[in-house]
Structure formats: structure tokens, C-alpha cells
Amino acid sequence: MDQRREEVEELLLYRDLVPLLEEALGKFSTRDTEEVIQSVRTAVPLSKHSGFMLLMPTYMEKDAVLCTKFVCMYKREEGSTLPAVNATVVLLDPERGNVKAVMDGEVITAMRTAAVSAISSKLLMDPGAEVLTILGTGTQALSHYNVFTEMFSFKEVRVWSRSIERAESFVRSLKGPVTVSSSVEEVVRGADVIVTVTRCTEPILMGRWVKPGAHVAAVGACRPDRRELDDTLMKEAVVYVDSREGAMAESGDVILSGAEIFAELGDVINRVKPALRNKTTVFKSLGMGIEDAVPAKLIFDKWKAKSSSL
Ligand SMILES: NC(=O)C1=CN([C@@H]2O[C@H](COP(=O)(O)OP(=O)(O)OC[C@H]3O[C@@H](n4cnc5c(N)ncnc54)[C@H](O)[C@@H]3O)[C@@H](O)[C@H]2O)C=CC1
Ligand SMILES: O=C(O)C1=NCCCC1
Numbered sequence: 001m002d003q004r005r006e007e008v009e010e011l012l013l014y015r016d017l018v019p020l021l022e023e024a025l026g027k028f029s030t031r032d033t034e035e036v037i038q039s040v041r042t043a044v045p046l047s048k049h050s051g052f053m054l055l056m057p058t059y060m061e062k063d064a065v066l067c068t069k070f071v072c073m074y075k076r077e078e079g080s081t082l083p084a085v086n087a088t089v090v091l092l093d094p095e096r097g098n099v100k101a102v103m104d105g106e107v108i109t110a111m112r113t114a115a116v117s118a119i120s121s122k123l124l125m126d127p128g129a130e131v132l133t134i135l136g137t138g139t140q141a142l143s144h145y146n147v148f149t150e151m152f153s154f155k156e157v158r159v160w161s162r163s164i165e166r167a168e169s170f171v172r173s174l175k176g177p178v179t180v181s182s183s184v185e186e187v188v189r190g191a192d193v194i195v196t197v198t199r200c201t202e203p204i205l206m207g208r209w210v211k212p213g214a215h216v217a218a219v220g221a222c223r224p225d226r227r228e229l230d231d232t233l234m235k236e237a238v239v240y241v242d243s244r245e246g247a248m249a250e251s252g253d254v255i256l257s258g259a260e261i262f263a264e265l266g267d268v269i270n271r272v273k274p275a276l277r278n279k280t281t282v283f284k285s286l287g288m289g290i291e292d293a294v295p296a297k298l299i300f301d302k303w304k305a306k307s308s309s310l
Helices: 004-012 014-030 104-124 137-151 164-172 183-189 231-236 243-251 254-255 267-270 290-308
Strands: 042-046 050-060 065-074 085-092 099-104 131-135 156-160 177-180 193-196 215-218 239-243 261-264 281-284
Touching: 004 099, 004 104, 004 290, 014 104, 014 137, 014 261, 014 267, 014 290, 050 254, 050 290, 065 104, 065 231, 065 290, 085 281, 099 290, 104 137, 104 215, 104 267, 104 281, 104 290, 131 137, 131 183, 137 156, 137 243, 137 281, 156 164, 156 183, 164 177, 164 193, 177 183, 231 254, 243 254, 243 261, 254 267, 261 267
Parallel strands: 131 156, 131 193, 156 177, 193 215, 215 281, 239 261, 239 281
Antiparallel strands: 042 050, 050 065, 065 085, 085 099
């Protein structure tokens, strides 16, 4: 079965995905190999094309899910029409090893990443949070806007892009009211939740601008030499990650700042570590195979139910 983008879009809904991902993050953090086997992903450099291919195999024995994603990420010049991220998700039968489904991975990557950031915010933001800021105006910015406005009731949403024209054009594609700026400082001052979804390689978010007690979901800078956040923020905030091993291998913000990792999101879900909502918190997201395996099973099960009812 070959699931195209439109089909994935039709079958994958945040209201189904978010609780399943929360459960899966908890299972991952137990490190029980009967629940989840997922090593740090393999990164193959595509030097000629300024990119990487990431291979992300995952096995969830109890849930009978065997899955892998191939995702290629590239540095792109501004205005390039080529994709920055291109992904395919493959679901296999764990008993026989045959391929059950090949799915377009772009929507899965966009939605599951945003859903995990929303879970981090649900767990770690001030419950009275009113102001959301999104830094970036690409694919992830849109999926984050969609799930954050579906799950929470922010009074104000702000968006930043280096180009004010791009920010304005992004905002025109959204439903609700959003303010825009080309100054990072202006949009992050006073924000309760800040989402960083850029392809920058040097820090753009400075700790001195961040309101004490704010929550930052840091999604870009997924290579050991890339940054989105400065040392002040990384060292002053309480740092949560999706996977400790992943963050120590791949996150420039963690590795180069020398910041200490306090917990995985799954530790908070499992109540092994506290959610320090009154402190400034950073969730450093890198993405993990389990976050693709969960939506792949969900999409496949829904597709099967739909097909058998026809
Ligand atoms: N943590 C995770 O699970 C995942 C992380 N990512 C990462 O999230 C980031 C965003 O991904 P997409 O939205 O798919 O990319 P995109 O290309 O659609 O959007 C990137 C945004 O960053 C901006 N940008 C580019 N270079 C910049 C720079 N030097 N400084 C500031 N802004 C810059 C662009 O104008 C655009 O608004 C990327 O770094 C990507 O690698 C993507 C998928 C999953
Ligand atoms: O988890 C993923 O999928 C990705 N992570 C880092 C950037 C490319 C996609």
C-alpha cells in the first residue's frame, strides 16, 4: 500500500495523535526493550548536496509495530523551491519482515513534531500562559501554529521571520489574528511559550530576552554544530529532551553549551521527574523513530478500517 500526502492528511488528526504520542514517549523512557527498541538514528552525510539522510528504525514489540523513516534534510538558499526536509515512512510486518505500507513522511514529520512540542508545553508551560511566539515561517511553523491553537487558548500569537514580507505572507495563510515582526527580541519579550522552528545554525534566541518561567520548545538545530538558543538560555533553563542519547549525539544547543539535561519528556509523563512549570524550561526536540511509528500505525489502522467498510 502506498499512502500519498493527501491520504495521510485526511487520516491523521491531532486529537488521535497527541494522546498516543504521549503514551509512547512514556514507554520509550522506561527503556523496556519489550516496549520500544530505538537506537540513536544513523546520519549519512550528503556532502555534495549540503544535506544528511537520517535512518530511523523503531520496533515496538508489544504494539506489533516495526517501522522506519528515511528523512533527508538539506541546507537551502532562501527562496529555493527544493524541499528542506523530504521523508518517507515504511511500516513492516514484524513477523514476516514484509513491507505493509509506504507513506509520505512530510505530513507525518510536520504533525508529529508539532504534537510533541505541544505535549512539552502542556506539561511544562505556566497553566495561565497567554502569549505564544513562533520563530520561523516554514512547514514546522505552520504545523506548530495549527496544533497549539487547537490545543490551547492563547490570547496573543506572534510570529517572527528575518523578512517581514515572509512573515506577513505566512500569517495571511492562517485563520486567527497574529502579530508579526522581524525583531526576535520584540516578539519574544513577555512571551509565555516560544517555539523555535528555523534552519539557523547560530543562536537567534537569547536568554536575556526570555521571560522567567517561560517555556521554549526548540525544534530546529538538529545537528551537533548547529544552534538556535544561546548559552545563557541553555544554562539558566531547566532542559528537557525527547531522548538523552539523541540530544548528547545531535544537539548543538546541548553539546556546545555544556548544559545539563534534567529529564526526558517521558520521565515527566511517567512521573519519575517533575515538571518544573514555575522555572524557565527548554524542551530540546530532535525527533525520534517512535514519533513516526505511532502515526504510521494509526494511519494504517484507520486506512484498513475504512477499506474494509467499503
Ligand atoms: N525536532 C524535530 O523533530 C524536527 C526538526 N526539524 C527542523 O526544524 C527546522 C524547521 O524545519 P521546516 O519548517 O521543515 O523548514 P522550512 O525550510 O520549511 O522552514 C525553515 C524556516 O527557517 C527560516 N530560516 C532559514 N534559515 C534561517 C536562518 N539562518 N536564520 C533564521 N531563520 C532561518 C526560513 O525562513 C523558514 O522560516 C529545521 O531546522 C529542521 O531541520 C524538522 C523536522 C523535525
Ligand atoms: O526527526 C525528524 O524527522 C527530523 N529531525 C531532524 C531534522 C530532520 C527531520
